Amino acid sequence: MSILIKNAEIIDETGQTRQVDIYTDKGIIQKIGMNLDDEAGRILDAEGKLVSPGLIDVHVHLREPGYEYKETIESGSKAAARGGFTTICAMPNLSPVPDTPERFKKIIERIDENAQVKVKHYAPITRELTSNELTDQKAMLEEGAFAFTNDGVGVQTAGTMYKAMLEAAENGAALVAHTEDDSLLFNGVMHEGKRNNELNLPGMLQLTESTQIARDVLLAEATGAHYHVCHVSAKESVRVIRDAKRYGINVTAEVTPHHLLLCDEDIPSDTSQFKMNPPLRSREDREALIEGLIDGTIDMIATDHAPHSDEEKSGSMIGSPFGIVGSETAFALLYTYLVKTGKLSLKQLISKLTSIPADIFKMETGRIEVGAPADLACFDLAGEERISREDFLSKSSNTPFIGWKVNGLTVFTMVDGQVVYEGENI
Template structure:
């Protein structure tokens, strides 16, 4: 199939917006801009012409942190619904966390999950494997065998690796295998039953808080282990000013550390929590204004490398009522770009080019993915976004099985018009 996209807006290297057109043949980009005319001149026009009407054309977004919940928790999300939700958000590649049941901690389980991903996903799914068997043990998985079975990288996301010795051995092996260790950083001994950020708002609500050092202290430990082993160490969902400081110092020391931040930590703080409602319960929690400012500065100065959603669906019943006793997590695949554009680009905090790069170029570069740019010959993974029309975020529009987010009802620009993966339209806005 051939697609001809006309009247699209793209961002050049200087951040300027320009009208352009693009032709896709089969699953590859065949021509962009001035090359389009020569490609189609004197030939039959492509059977599918898409008038973008000025919509922003970007490479397909890449999300290195998504929970698909299947197998084991398909009432929250499935591979099919999770990838459809990601496509609605403009994502064409996502990296799926391994905290499912059973965990893909053996080659056999990994191969079975890869087959399921391939059969059900509408976009590319790169599958993480656990660092340790069952996630919570100190018994390392067989990295080499799991990589042979298709593992993208290794993480125990959802729980921190509590033993420094276990993390040392895992990173030592990862360095030999040239694969990343991706860490949810959380020292269980510093949790004290916390359900939200330890600060002004937790005291007002009378809820147990989660200290900043619960996250930052484990990062401090791990960057030194990364230095000692030479492993690529990637930090999930950074949320505190102390964490940013530790990562910045580690990078200055030449340690191979990279990091991501989630949209909700860039937009909300503890002061936005209206009461004891579990829709605002996420891990790590919404932090202070000072923490949010440090995250923004960390992105701008390169300390934090990319934005990732940590899409974490839960059922409506699970996310009703108090923070105490409810699961941590917020969905983000379908709202990430529009929220970032509306609340951080239109307000002048970030440029549009910066946000697009943090969602495309940077994750592709850091994890060695052959995507993230629009270029002739590249895989036809791209997205179109409407930057002018303001729309409400509505639960009934979600393609995810879950809608556990406090952003319902917010008005945003930058919603997805169309997503194309491997040359096929996988999402198209219904008007």
């Protein structure tokens, strides 16, 4: 069905907003202009609302197969749509791990049947995520693998990572790393600093992340692979990535909303709602992440949407799983607490969530232009609400942001010219 979006506020290349009409048909943006009067199957009035390219999240967990009680492809993609995301990239830490072409193909079939937005899926670097046996990259790519990662587990052996990077470079694929040296974990559950000692909880050293990044950027330099760092959390990691980029190494990086907005001082008690990996680090680390995001050391923002059941996340950090949900709250939180406070411009925020990840990972979407896929999100920047678990479309609501007041509510989300989410304020 053709759709005409009237009176949309979009951000131009200078960072200024201007009002336009956007006509979409056959899944494509056909026209952009003033006072378009094309006959359309539906007209959406976006007066006073921001229309952006559909948001892109290169790091989510959909939990299917194996953990459907936490999330499914259907529920996770609905949650993404409610957050304004039109493309999400799902991690392979599942059961069974999709480490063969046959297993991977079955996941793609499930996505085709159940996804409400565009879902790209990662394949594992190694068998079972923890071995030193590489998966068949070429076969996985033929089945539609987006890139390769062992997210949730750091690749412990340098030789394994080196071989994986050689193959990735040969295949033109990105290698996406959860960086964590297990020998430096010491059973930690939160950041090693003043606050963990006050709560009498074992700490996680920054070094477990930054030392593995330092190893890997040199391996990337030697192999020529595109090396992407997941959920950067520590100032030392920012420094290593910044230096690597200065030397021309093909490294990119992402940061989560929770690491940009919270630090360990914000943890009120021993509660698993604040347990994530990497953990919330110091105020100094958080400031370094924001600086790195602004200067381009960190390329993009990704949610690391990690749903868990209420029972799993109801007690102490000790014994509970790592991770929080983020698909439905990311844009509103970032707009409210980074853009409205003057730390980021709206153009910077939108680009970190759209055109930059699209360019880095060679996606067709990510821009509002004639001929582009009609993947669009509309936000009411003046609209205000408190984050409530009752509103979530995800099967899980494990997040420390419940009760936070936010602006930037999603009005509607379109994928290939079809409306996949409509808010009450449309």
